[in-house]
Amino acid sequence: MIGQVFTVFFGAVLVHNFVLARFLGVCPYVGVSRQIKPALGMGAAVVFVMTIASSVTWLVYYHLLAPGQGNVWFRIAGRGFPSPDAYDLTFLTTIAFILVIASLVQFVEMVIQKVSPALHGALGIYLPLITTNCAVLGVAVLNINTFFGKSGPVPGSFWKSLVQGVGAGVGFTLALVLMAGIRERLDEADLPPSLSGAPIAFVTAALMSLAFMGFTGFA
């Protein structure tokens, strides 16, 4: 079990890196990666949000949407409810997840602002940027696809989802910080003027993506 969890983590960080292999969250990847310090801040905020989002969305899916033993509508309805499989609300996944993630991020921002103004100063401004980032929704949906089978959740589903969320965030941070480091150097390099800024950033991103392809097959 612990081996499986480690595999999931390793997979999310390196093998199936959310930015470089799955191409999710590319917008902040190119937008916030000019310097290392803001990149780290953004990465930290993303890890935070992805972890919480993974766990809450898993719970919402298992108890409210997916047919099966955990489904609360089955418990509420009792009689007159043919079987636990009758109420398949999985078609609501996207909208429910968006609702959950957006509200969660708002709530977290409120709490952070009050509890730790220092932390808020460091990563508070990134939180609104992450609210409907496709990488966050992506990790939530991916958790469902990977860790829910035909007959309900796989063993250890919740923890694996959580770890995948953390790993996705860490992988995102890794990609961001690497990119920021490269771009900081590029700022002082002798580039043709037409390539500076976005063009060279995209070329760099492509090369990084190619490099990370070296991990395929490990998990």
Next chain:
Amino acid sequence: MTPLLATLCALGALGAFFGVALAVGGRLFPSSVDPRLEEVNELLPGVNCGACGFSGCLACAAALLEGDAEVGVCPVCTPGDRRSLSVALGRNSQDDVPPVARIFCRGGYGAVRRYLYEGLSDCRAANQIGGGVTACDFGCLRYYSCLKACPFGAISIDAKGNPVVDEEKCRSCGICVQTCPRGLITLVPASASVDIRCASRYTARDVIKVCSVGCIGCGKCVKACPVGAIVIEENLARIDYNACISCGKCIEACPRGIIEKGSLL
């Protein structure tokens, strides 16, 4: 429970839960952002040039509220902006906020004239003959030399014929102060919130003969003022701007309506 009902309940429950959670969170963790931040930010130019040394106008507004910056830190602000800022921040510092010119007469078209004047359309000329064309020796002659002299076009004529300074445009050059032959224009601190707009030293009887609004020295403002900022000197009320707390009680008390709020408040 039909599937439709389950759907509605599922989304409704999620929405309601998070709505309540956010509302409760809003109470438990109230925003510690200064509400004046938005107000001060509005008064700044909004160009986000960074010349002030802060990362944009919002950061500058935050620093101004904290007291980490002086009002003069923004070089892009016009003097009018700076005056509005110093009023909004409650600062009276004269170092970085230029004073503003104010004209202390409200006689207007109703001010009685001694004789029919046909000469140069200039206050300094109209003041030379027989003590001046207006019956009130102290009042505005209404040939608007100040308006013509202002290099910034900050002076205009209001509906009642009084020259009025636009405090956003005034650059405190002092040219109008020197131009007015009766010395009716003075440079006052921009934060001066209440003015007594009359310069007449006549007794009440004489004032009423020549002007419909001039100060009669009745002293009601002196009694109304809770901090004793107003005194009567030579039948004219005079306000001490440093002592004034901007309560506005003198404005209500004046029977002539000659006391006015400063234009920025």
